[in-house]
Structure formats: structure tokens, C-alpha cells
Amino acid sequence: MNPLYSVTEIRAIEQAAAASLPAGALMQRAGQASANAALDLLPIATAHAKVLVLAGPGDNGGDALEAAAHLSHAGAQVTIIYYAPQAASSLERANALERARMSDARFRSAADAEIGSTEWNLVIDGLFGIGLKRPLAGDVRELVLAINALRCQVLALDVPSGLDADTGAVVGAAGGADGVAVHASHTVTFIGDKPGLHTCDGRDYAGLVEVARLEIDASHFAPVQLHLNDVKFFSRHLRARRQNSHKGSYGDVAVIGGARGMSGAPLLAARAALNSGAGRVYALFAEDPLPCDSGQPELMCRAADGFDLNRATLVIGPGLGASDHATALLTRAIACDSALLADADALNLLAADPGLQSALAKRHAAVVLTPHPREAARLLGVGSGAVQADRVGAARSLAARFQACVVLKGSGTVIAAPNGDAVVNTTGNPALATAGTGDVLAGLCGSLLAQGWPQWEAALAAVWLHGMAADVLVTDGAGPIGLTASELIPAIRVALNRMVQHHSH
Ligand SMILES: NC(=O)C1=CN([C@@H]2O[C@H](COP(=O)(O)OP(=O)(O)OC[C@H]3O[C@@H](n4cnc5c(N)ncnc54)[C@H](OP(=O)(O)O)[C@@H]3O)[C@@H](O)[C@H]2O)[C@H](O)CC1
Numbered sequence: 001m002n003p004l005y006s007v008t009e010i011r012a013i014e015q016a017a018a019a020s021l022p023a024g025a026l027m028q029r030a031g032q033a034s035a036n037a038a039l040d041l042l043p044i045a046t047a048h049a050k051v052l053v054l055a056g057p058g059d060n061g062g063d064a065l066e067a068a069a070h071l072s073h074a075g076a077q078v079t080i081i082y083y084a085p086q087a088a089s090s091l092e093r094a095n096a097l098e099r100a101r102m103s104d105a106r107f108r109s110a111a112d113a114e115i116g117s118t119e120w121n122l123v124i125d126g127l128f129g130i131g132l133k134r135p136l137a138g139d140v141r142e143l144v145l146a147i148n149a150l151r152c153q154v155l156a157l158d159v160p161s162g163l164d165a166d167t168g169a170v171v172g173a174a175g176g177a178d179g180v181a182v183h184a185s186h187t188v189t190f191i192g193d194k195p196g197l198h199t200c201d202g203r204d205y206a207g208l209v210e211v212a213r214l215e216i217d218a219s220h221f222a223p224v225q226l227h228l229n230d231v232k233f234f235s236r237h238l239r240a241r242r243q244n245s246h247k248g249s250y251g252d253v254a255v256i257g258g259a260r261g262m263s264g265a266p267l268l269a270a271r272a273a274l275n276s277g278a279g280r281v282y283a284l285f286a287e288d289p290l291p292c293d294s295g296q297p298e299l300m301c302r303a304a305d306g307f308d309l310n311r312a313t314l315v316i317g318p319g320l321g322a323s324d325h326a327t328a329l330l331t332r333a334i335a336c337d338s339a340l341l342a343d344a345d346a347l348n349l350l351a352a353d354p355g356l357q358s359a360l361a362k363r364h365a366a367v368v369l370t371p372h373p374r375e376a377a378r379l380l381g382v383g384s385g386a387v388q389a390d391r392v393g394a395a396r397s398l399a400a401r402f403q404a405c406v407v408l409k410g411s412g413t414v415i416a417a418p419n420g421d422a423v424v425n426t427t428g429n430p431a432l433a434t435a436g437t438g439d440v441l442a443g444l445c446g447s448l449l450a451q452g453w454p455q456w457e458a459a460l461a462a463v464w465l466h467g468m469a470a471d472v473l474v475t476d477g478a479g480p481i482g483l484t485a486s487e488l489i490p491a492i493r494v495a496l497n498r499m500v501q502h503h504s505h
């Protein structure tokens with residue numbers, strides 16, 4: 001089910017597979033897979049197709065040279081820019097170079113290839129793959145900038161050059177700030193999928209990803225703890241409702257937040273919880289409780305003080321503020337036996353209070369934390385850059401430290417479990433980068449917990465649905481610019497019901 005492999009794991013599979021294959025077999029297979037992926041992107045009449053192939057000094061370049069030869073034999077007009085400061089340093093690379101030279105492909109320097117003045121049908125990026133070791137600099141940086149200025153499709157081989165295959169960060173001297181990477185519209189990645197293609201900058205640079213296993217035997221693929229999110233992971237909880245049921249069958253959620261002047265956040269979370277199927281939802285205010293939410297009168301608005309927190313699944317944090325009263329409420333919430341989701345201000349209070357941290361880690365009932373990178377950074381005591389530089393690692397360390405399920409939000413949200421299992425989410429888009437969407441996610445996840453979903457599946461499904469709802473709204477033209485968190489709520493309800501209908505017979 002959609003495993004994601006680290007560079008180290010890929011190297012091990014590569015080595016094991018190559019041991020029982022003729023020298024160069026994997027490179028030739030990668031070249032063939034690259035050519036096939038390229039042909040899928042070219043006009044039917046390849047004879048008039050203009051393809052620019054960038055070949056680097058290593059095996060990624062070898063793959064590109066093999067692909068160039070295949071495409072030339074398929075009739076495409078192929079131009080190769082071979083960026084190899086020194087001669088091909090392995091037999092398989094030399095053979096790939098020879099095959100390219102024997103074809104009708106033309107070798108050109110970057111200066112003579114007329115990059116900006118040719119109507120290319122496709123550029124193939126075979127500069128660097130998993131062997132990237134440092135930021136792109138000098139003339140290869142200039143070459144990548146020239147490629148990124150083109151309007152045609154770009155097929156990256158294995159990894160867009162300049163992107164870290166493990167973390168999805170653009171490799172740059174100052175944490176990616178000045179790094180460059182190839183903006184690919186498509187990536188064909190070899191042997192196994194890689195987390196860096198789906199999180200951090202990965203989704204922006206890799207485009208549509210396909211995996212070419214290179215016919216490597218399944219026995220070489222050790223089980224991994226990192227996967228792409230998939231409905232299959234939680235579909236068994238998508239159950240149709242029994243006729244003989246009542247609101248008590250679907251659990252109670254209590255959203256705790258709403259410090260003075262911040263009553264919108266808990267209402268968004270509470271509305272999301274109600275519209276995702278919780279039987280009863282309370283909006284508990286730290287201060288000045290609203291008498292009622294006129295936009296959703298079904299919600300029961302109360303003062304947080306005096307409410308028995310053991311009687312509902314808790315979602316604490318939306319608009320909670322940082323007062324001593326807020327800390328007292330968080331302390332009570334951690335001490336009770338209900339399932340608990342902590343978001344937003346609750347995470348900041350947690351970051352500042354080691355006593356609360358150890359109390360949280362000792363909890364027996366379910367705990368889900370939903371930090372964005374800055375909140376995660378505070379909890380880890382590092383900068384946001386360090387979190388973004390290794391999102392999977394950051395989510396895993398928080399999950400282990402707090403013995404909780406952690407949802408590290410952002411492009412390619414990462415969900416991590418205390419045992420090291422982690423999932424990179426595939427749905428969602430920049431429409432979610434607007435106020436209140438985090439509150440909606442917290443309410444949605446709390447609602448699934450209240451309805452009896454285990455914490456792991458509740459987090460996977462909530463993140464998936466939250467992103468899917470945004471994707472559907474953007475497809476309908478309601479975003480990404482200007483989509484509001486409130487609009488997500490009915491869209492989540494539709495997506496959830498559609499999934500239940502599809503999976504429950
Ligand atoms: N090995 C196999 O069986 C297969 C490999 N596959 C393909 O191979 C690449 C990985 O190949 P590798 O040679 O390890 O690394 P790269 O091709 O990614 O990098 C090549 C060399 O580039 C130099 N380098 C690294 N970063 C930079 C940079 N920023 N600027 C300039 N040069 C750079 C580096 O050499 P140095 O000595 O200069 O450091 C690298 O050695 C993999 O991605 C696949 O495409 C296929 O899976 C087929 C089977």
C-alpha cells in the first residue's frame with residue numbers, strides 16, 4: 001500500500017537487486033522506463049517532437065542518456081546537454097553515453113542548445129537524483145533557472161534535480177532559502193516512491209509522480225513504516241448508520257477555547273464536529289460564553305468552567321488564549337479520561353510547560369496533536385526551518401515524546417504514530433492556507449474520535465477528508481484564492497457521506 005522509501009532504503013534495494021543482474025541492467029531498465037514515461041507526454045507523431053535531455057555526471061545522467069537514445073530511435077528530435085565535468089566514471093555510464101552517441105540525438109552545450117528560443121515538447125531532467133549532495137551552483141544552477149523559465153512539460157527522472165528525496169526540501173545553502181530545483185510537471189521515480197516527492201516543497205516540484213519498479217523482485221523490498229495516505233488505511237471504519245440508532249450513538253464532542261474576542265475558532269471547530277456526524281457538540285468558552293451560535297443553533301454553548309470534561313471527546317485549543325485560566329483548563333483536560341485532541345493555543349501552552357508535557361505523555365486515553373510547523377518547532381525547541389527540513393522526522397519525534405498521534409500540517413501533511421509509523425497525506429491544496437481551516441480539521445478529527453474511530457485512523461481520515469474537501473471546492477472554482485474555512489465544513493460532510501456510501505456495502 002503506497003510505501004515510501006528513504007534514499008538509504010532505495011540504495012539497499014538497488015544493491016541487492018543489482019547483485020543478481022548483469023552490470024548496467026538497472027540503468028537500462030530505468031532508461032527504458034524514462035523513455036516510456038516521456039512518450040506518454042509527447043504528441044503521437046514523435047517525429048516532430050523536440051525533446052531536450054539534461055544528463056548529469058552520475059547514474060541519474062546515465063538513465064537520461066539511455067532514455068535519449070530510445071527517444072531518438074522512436075523518431076523524436078533529441079538534444080542532449082551533458083553536464084559532466086569529468087568523463088563518465090563507470091562502465092554503465094560510458095555504455096549509456098555510447099548508446100546516446102550512436103543515436104541521432106545531438107549533443108549541445110547549454111549555450112548552443114537554444115534553450116529559450118526552441119519550442120520544446122518536453123524537457124527531461126536527468127541531472128541529479130538521489131545522489132544530490134549540495135545546492136545546485138554555478139552553470140548547473142543557471143541551466144536549471146533557464147529550464148524553469150520554459151513553459152513546456154518537464155519530466156524529472158527519479159527526483160527533480162535540486163530536491164532532497166527524503167525531506168522534500170529544496171537543497172540550499174541557507175536551509176533552502178537560496179536553493180534552486182527543477183520545477184517538474186511529472187516525475188518518474190525508480191524502484192520505489194520517495195517521501196520528498198510528496199511533502200514540504202515536493203508537491204510543488206515533482207508534479208505528477210509515477211513509480212517505475214524496474215522489475216525488481218518484491219523479495220528485495222523490506223517492509224517500511226512510511227506510506228502515502230490512502231482510504232484503504234481507514235475504510236473499515238466507514239460504516240453506514242444503523243436504523244436503530246440515536247444521537248448518543250454518535251458521541252459527544254466538547255470544544256474548549258474561546259478566550260475573550262476569540263469565539264470564532266471554537267465555533268468553527270464545533271460546527272465541523274457537528275457536521276461530521278457527532279451526536280452532540282458543546283462549545284465551551286474560557287471567557288464570555290456565547291448564549292448560542294445563531295449560525296448553528298444545534299451547538300450547546302457553555303462556560304468551560306463547571307463542565308464535566310469526562311463526558312465528551314475533547315478538542316482543546318481553538319482561540320483558547322494563553323492565560324492562567326487557559327492553562328488550568330488544559331491541565332483539567334489532560335487529567336481527565338476522555339479522548340483528547342490538542343490544537344493551536346493548547347500546543348503553545350504545552351510547549352511552555354514541562355509538567356503538562358509529562359502528564360500528557362502518561363495519558364491512557366487517545367491523544368491527537370495537530371501542530372502546524374511553528375507550533376511543532378516550539379514543542380521540539382527548534383526553529384521552524386528545522387521542522388520543515390525534516391517533516392517526517394519532526395512528526396515522529398513528537399509522536400514518540402508525547403505517546404500521541406501527531407498531525408504535522410502543511411503541504412503533504414505528515415501523520416505519525418508513537419511506534420514510528422508515519423503517513424504523508426496526498427490531498428489538499430493552497431486553498432487551506434487561510435484562517436480557521438486548522439480549527440475545522442481539529443473539530444473533524446474530534447468528531448471521528450467521538451464516533452468511535454481509533455486515534456490513528458481518525459487522524460488519517462480527517463486529514464484526507466479535509467484536503468479532499470478543499471480539492472473538490474477548488475475544482476468547482478471556489479478557490480484556491482478566497483476559499484473560507486466555513487465553506488470547507490459542508491464539503492467535508494459531502495465527502496464523508498460519499499465515502500461511506502462507496503465503502504460500506
Ligand atoms: N545505481 C543503480 O543501480 C541505479 C541508479 N539509478 C539512478 O541513479 C541515481 C543515483 O545515481 P548517483 O550516481 O548515485 O547520483 P546522482 O546521479 O544523483 O548524482 C551524480 C553525482 O553528481 C554529483 N553531485 C551531487 N550534487 C551535486 C551538485 N549540487 N552539483 C554538482 N554535482 C553534484 C555527485 O558527485 P560529486 O563527487 O561531485 O559529489 C554525484 O555523485 C538515481 O537517482 C537514479 O536516477 C536508477 O534507479 C537506475 C538504477
Ligand SMILES: [K+]
Pocket residue numbers: 060125126127128129156157158159160161
Ligand atoms: K533528476
